[in-house]
Amino acid sequence: MSANYKITVNKNVTVDVSEADAASFDALSLGNSKYHVLKESVPYNAEIIDADFNAKKYTVRINNTDYVVDIANPLDQLIKEMGFAVGATKQVNSIKAPMPGLILEINVEVGQEVKENDPILILGAMKMENSFLSPRDGVIKAIAVSKDQAVDKGQLLIEFE
Structure with a gap:
């Protein structure tokens, strides 16, 4: 064959x-x-x-x-x-809240360059602190929330360039 x-x-x-x-x-x-x-x-x-x-x-x-x-x-x-991409790289352009909660800390600023796994923010939800790490290298384009702000599930938190 x-x-x-x-x-x-x-x-x-x-x-x-x-x-x-x-x-x-x-x-x-x-x-x-x-x-x-x-x-x-x-x-x-x-x-x-x-x-x-x-x-x-x-x-x-x-x-x-x-x-x-x-x-x-x-x-x-x-x-x-099978729907897989060979050698595909991560191209995450935004971070959204996976659950309702309260923004406890924001560790980045607009225009800041971040590396993959750098701490971005902390979301308090269900009596737990959830740390969000950068999913990729990039530059922060926008921060859609502020400290002590309540957020809903699916709400935009951070956007990358």
């Missing part, structure tokens, strides 16, 4: 390519990431301009036209179907 790859070109054309399809290309290396390719008796000059091996993203110049090519192997495809 041969593996099938999804090749996306310039983010708008997707082609399924099997290992057998890839093997049918007649390619001759000219050195320095340059190749002479023969496909169905049609010659092509190909050059790999940029390669991000980890992201499986390449910029390829074929007959003086550049193409951005993304390659997804069967595992990448399965991960995407």
